[in-house]
Amino acid sequence: MDVIQVDNVTCAYGRNVVLKDINLTVTEGEILTILGGSGCGKSTLLKHMIGLETPRKGHVLIKGENLTRATGDERRRILSQFGVAYQSGALFGSMSVLENVMLPLQSYTHLTPDAQELVARLKLRQVGLEQFADYLPSALSGGMQKRAAIARALALDPAILFLDEPSAGLDPITSAELDALIIRLARVLGLTFVVVTHELASIFAIADRAIMLDKKNKGIIAEGTPADLRDHHPDERVTRFFRRGAV
Template sequence: MATPCLTIKDLTLAYGEFIIQQNLNFTINEGDIFIIMGSSGCGKSTLLMTLVGLLKPRQGDVLFGEQSLWQADPEARQKILQYSGVLFQTGALLSSMTLFENVALPLTEHTGLGIDRIRQLVAYKLALVGLAGFEDFYPSELSGGMQKRAGLARAMALDPKILFIDEPSAGLDPVSAKLMDDLIRNLRDHLGATIVMVTHELASIFAIGNNSVFLDTETKTMIATGPPQQLLVESEDPKIIRFLTRGETDKHQTEKPPEHA
């Protein structure tokens, strides 16, 4: 039986009077690579901000196991969130710090470890993402893909049970994007972390996602949840079919009609 890791209950997201999403109810299980998907502007990143404690919902709640995130006081909420890590779309590295200093920051802020132990842990985390030996480099000296991997190393600094990742393949070439997908899957397999990922990339959705929720812009709510491959095969909703087959649609639209002799 799957064990719930996050439970989203009756969630409504809004900015002022403008409703982004409403009536969201779904479960993210331990060990999932869970995809939050939908067309541009549907509220994927807004939902992610609510899951990581940055945006209070209009109503509803998020349960980490059986602990309420949004009914907890600020101090208790921070303790709950210590078990999670976040990789923002840009990597969000501090440009004035080396990679060592960036990855070490959560360790110096939230643990009482000595500098030698911190150096060992930073070296280990950077090695996990393929950046062994890059401790003294600054973010500006790295490619976009390397910056995202460094951001992932920092997100893993405190050995989180849950990793939240926003558009990991955005701005990457296809080879770098596939390497990022492989890295995320390997981290899940070897570290036992649950991954919650916002993405619109079909290759990533089908390659590594084993569960998902589909947010709809028009109705401002979820219209499906489940494994992406299953949604592709079983869904009869044209919005979901169009989204999950858009690569094929784009291909057919760009093909030229045959010339007749």
């Protein structure tokens, strides 16, 4: 079952067309990675998929519902079906980790404060941070901040999680631990992931399928498993991306 459909989407800022006529589907339970060089439009595509930006043309559907056209309560309902963890974590520094995770519950539910706290603590437990609920984000390591952001993204029990460069700035060990968390959440909870990344180790660790964007083509130039793209794709830009650093 397709849970995300990107239907003939063009992304543009003024006269600058970043991506043109993008068609993409993501199936239930899949971990899809979005790849490409700097400036190719990875984050732009993600912003359009989560409704932060409106396509110049085309539509984004979440579980069959048109996010692009939705307004008001309908839009809020569609937005509540997925969670987002940004590259920086985007945690509020003046609030505890627990308070950060409670924010979506305060905005999208009618739960009592006690119930909100209970749910938030359960989400922190899922990412291994239950003992750090009362800490400020500044007291956490970079990897722990990423985990806290994922816990907040899980607060509303979404079926889909969008992650923007989750391994950015992390050492290899911490990055591998985060990859293991993503795989566990996908397999145990049945979540669908869309992950923007350029980290080869993470791509091969987590991705069921990858798409590669290209700045010059303004679109998708490759799609498949990471191994197939590395070993069998005819486009030199694709194989060069996957084999960079090889000796």
